[in-house]
Amino acid sequence: MTESNIDDGSVIGNRDNGGDDVTAAGNDLNNQSSGLSENRKEDELLASSIRKKLPQQSSSLTRNCIFRIPHIFRRGNENVFVPNLVSIGPYHHGHEDLKAMEEIKQWYLHCLLERRGNQEASLKSFVKGIRSMEKYCRDCYGEKVNLSSDDFVEIMVVDGCFIIELFRKYITDDTPGKGFRERDDPVFNMSWMITALLYDLLLLENQIPWRVLDCLFKLTRENDETDEPSLSDLTLNYFEYYTLLGRYPKKIEETGSKHLLDFIRKCLLGGTKQDSTNIHPNSDWAPIPCVTELLQAGVKFRRTEDSMLNITFEYGVMKIPPIVVNENGESLFRNLIVYEQCEASVYECKITSYAVVLDNLINTSSDVDILMQKGILLTHLSKEDIASFFNKLYNNTIPGQFSYKELTDKVNEHYHRRFNRWKTILARDYFNNPWSTLAFAGALLGLGLTFIQTLYAILAYKAPKSDEGYHYP
Incomplete structure (x- = not known):
């Protein structure tokens, strides 16, 4: 009886413990479920955050054509990728060692506007024209340009007008005071600046879109200058002496160019014999x-x-x-x-x-x-x-x-x-002068005669001897 009570008590006790275990397990499941629910919420929040960072329209990467030089190409060659005298575009704008040229760029813009007469209206048309293509211009850069709309458009206008004015000054009369040049123009009074500017204008990081140049060129073209060279003619004239571009076709399709460096590349390719099978x-x-x-x-x-x-x-x-x-x-x-x-x-x-x-x-x-x-x-x-x-x-x-x-x-x-x-x-060692040729010919003749003499001797030795006139003792 006692044993039975003990057993029953043990069973009851075990059942009670079992109930506690079930309760604990349930609590664990609830906690896990709650944890999973929280994780799901965090995942949804993270996914939503990532989704917001994705572009809403088709990627503009395919329109990128002005790039920062990747580090792998820059190693040990930093000096060939950065401008020494002038910044063009946003990448190097404001660098301390390039600020001296900013005054010259502003002066060139002033000269251009002064020739046109109504400076305020002209400058307003420049800004309006470039502002209308601002998104396209920003998409041309492989790295996001963190500038306000006004600052970005100003860079495009000032730098674009500087390039066009430089090309026009270069192609006009060399005599100071004639054409577009001023007597005190530092760019043309110091010959080294022309070369330095030339290579700065052909740096990949130092570009503005060709469309900007084309827009400003058309806006600054004088109405009565029907025979004025085209933008491509001005560009070729400026670069041909230093890059041998005088050898290449003068008619390059401007509309397909993306910037000055791309235009020069097209000039170099334009004179090649293209063969897609090669x-x-x-x-x-x-x-x-x-x-x-x-x-x-x-x-x-x-x-x-x-x-x-x-x-x-x-x-x-x-x-x-x-x-x-x-x-x-x-x-x-x-x-x-x-x-x-x-x-x-x-x-x-x-x-x-x-x-x-x-x-x-x-x-x-x-x-x-x-x-x-x-x-x-x-x-x-x-x-x-x-x-x-x-x-x-x-x-x-x-x-x-x-x-x-x-x-x-x-x-x-x-x-x-x-x-x-x-x-x-043979040509180098035996025929490099007439005496060597004669010596070689003599040696060859001697070798031939020796060969013939040896051949006759062998044939005479192997020929059967005649028995005629021979008597046995």
Whole structure:
């Protein structure tokens, strides 16, 4: 009986404990459910926050054409990407070391307005024209421009008018006081400023949209100047001496240009012989030997008066247009290359491909010396500096589409033929002057006579002996 009571008590006690456990479990489930509910609310809030940050319209990334230089391209080359004298556009606006040119920009705008007469009305039309395209202009920049509408439009107007006025002054009479130039114009009184400005205007970070220039050019055009050069003519005239643009077609489609650097690139491409079948993936080509090695394989190098990018190879002759390299040449090349790497609409990386070919051809100062002797490479820099320049020209860049596969295939095919090397060795070692040629001919004749004499001796030895006239003892 006692045992039974104990057992019953134990059972009852266990049931009571079981009830507590069930209650605790229920509380845990409620707590978990409450926690899940709170997590869901937090997730919804976070998702809503992310959604608000997303663009409401189609992305403007495809319209970006003026970029900040990515860090990977900037390393060790900072000086070729930043302006030394003048800021154009918002990226470098207000930098302390560029403020001196702000006064000159303001003075150029004043000169332009003074020629037009009604300054207030003219300036108002400039602002109105640029304000109407403000969104388009902002979308051109790869980095968000944190400026008020007034500040942004002011930069576009002042910088755009400065560029147009500079181009017009440059193309007019060189005599101070005539045309658009003033006697005390510091830009034209100090010749170094023209060159410095030229390369600053071709920096990728130092651009304003071409549409801004076109708008201001039309608004500032004199009504009676029907024969005034077009905007593209003014641009070509300013840049052609320093970039060999005089070799390229004068008629460039302005409407397709995005900014000055893009316009110059189109000029360079405009003189090339375009062949879509010659564009290949970066992995679908092989590097070519350097100039010295090709020379040893019998390749001849000739200068041709053609578009800079038109390097050709036919029948063992490589034709290369003149290559001008100066202290500022690296700046133009690198900015064009980085622009091709950043611009989504650029399908054919022609400038980058050109840099790759030059890097293949030029390894040492010996290669530079050969090209200078042929009149292909024009420079006053040292041969070592030039070789180093081309070896580092396209660091960290990859031509997504290589444009010289046909050229590299022909060169490699010629180079790997042994006959071409032997022929070159003979010409170099035995036919480099008349006496060597005569000596080689004499040696060849002597070798031939010796061979004939030896052949007759062997034949005479092996010929059967006649028994006629022979008597046994």
